[in-house]
Amino acid sequence: MVLVEDALLLAASAFIVTSFVGLFRVVRGPTMPDRVIAINVVGSNVVIVIALLAAAVGEPGALDIALVYALLNFLLSVAISKFTVERGGVL
Template identity: 40%
Template sequence: MIAMEQVFLVVAIILVITALIAIYRAVKGPTLPDRLVAIQVIGTATLIVLVLIAYITNQPLFIDVALTYALLNFLLAVIAGRYLITGEVFK
């Protein structure tokens, strides 16, 4: 029987491959919104991999790092969206 840690490790590897594909889209994206979405995909994949690492290694510190990273990822999305709509970040 396959252990849950092995399944999570395979999922983490798949997410890293997905993030590498998204890096290509972030560099070669045809438009700025495509690049921003690719960056968000990379951030979300990184967040999930951090949570999986926290479970596999039984280190709750990685959960705190993942939550902080999620907040920064959300803030980046809000600032980028505001910049795309208004052309300014702060008024």
């Protein structure tokens, strides 16, 4: 079982690195839609990392946290998109 836990932790660390790449796109994104998509990608990566860590540690309660965070990530994406459209920021 140690091999499975190590593989899950390795996958979680890969998603963390991908999140930092996404954060770079949030800061340096040329357009607002690029930034919105990058925020959504980072949020999705956080949900995946929480789920992988929950599986590696054996804590099923953390999956509830991942589910709530996924819902909040979706609502954030919708809110930012609506705000962008109302301000006329869509190309």
